[in-house]
Amino acid sequence: MTLEILTSDLLSPLRHGFFTRRGGASSGVFSGLNCGYGSSDQSEIVQINRSRVADAMQVAPDALMGVHQTHSATAIVVDAATDDRPRADAMVTATPGLALSILTADCQPVLFADTDAGVIGAAHAGWRGTLDGVLDATLDAMELLGADRANTIAVIGPSISQSAYEVGPDFMDEFLMHDRENTRFFAGGTGDRVQFDLPAFGLHRLRRAGIGTAEWTRHCTYSDTDRFYSYRRATHAKEADYGRLISTIRL
Secondary structure, three states: OOOOEEOOHHHOOOEEEEEOOOOOOEOHHHOEOOOOOOOOOOHHHHHHHHHHHHHHHOOOHHHEEOOEOOOOOOEEEOOOOOOOOOEOOEEEEOOOOOEEEEEEOOOEEEEEEEOOOOEEEEEEEOHHHHHHOHHHHHHHHHHHOOOOHHHOEEEEOOEOOHHHOEEOHHHHHHHHHHOHHHHHHEEEOOOOOEEEOHHHHHHHHHHHOOOOEEEEOOOEOOOOOOOOOOHHHHHHOOOOOOOOEEEEEEO
16 A cells, blocks of 8 residues: 655645555554554564655655654754664754654654754654643754744644543643643533643644744544554553554655
């Protein structure tokens, strides 16, 4: 099956993509393009999938850069191909030929670009990382390389939508402790449960940080089983594991 790659006109003409699960070699619960070495999928199969992504991005496999994601607010600068995967949740570069990649399965994959400055970024932004400032940190790191955040574009790829993201009162309280106005990102649920709008919160944090342009592709990972992996859906289905989607951008 051919790879399915979602793109944004805002990031053109840069080569980039939010890859769906279609077109991969994995089977079982991972069926499709599982690119996560952290899953229990066969490592050889994950490597095949990642090689297909590298081919689509027109880079060598070792130039498909990644990080060991920890739900942090850490952003790093990369300037050369390496097999190392430092602990971080975002990376930026001004080096042509490097494809920055992020893995997700409900969290926000966010691709950044200041095409005039020749600087790009990619961030893994779950609720914790977004609340703690990973998107702000990505913009800070891009500026170290000469980017202008007012001229920077950010696109949030497939993520869990509000209708599928039910949380408890303690979760909401943590957001309100940071800013009482964060109540706008929650809607009523069943009993004491509420629905959290992660992409809207991501867009809010980007705009508050001074981003030039930002959008969400409006794809929900939870609701579209055929196209996306979802940690929450796998948990509700009591599946043993789940695949990881890859999103990537290069100069």
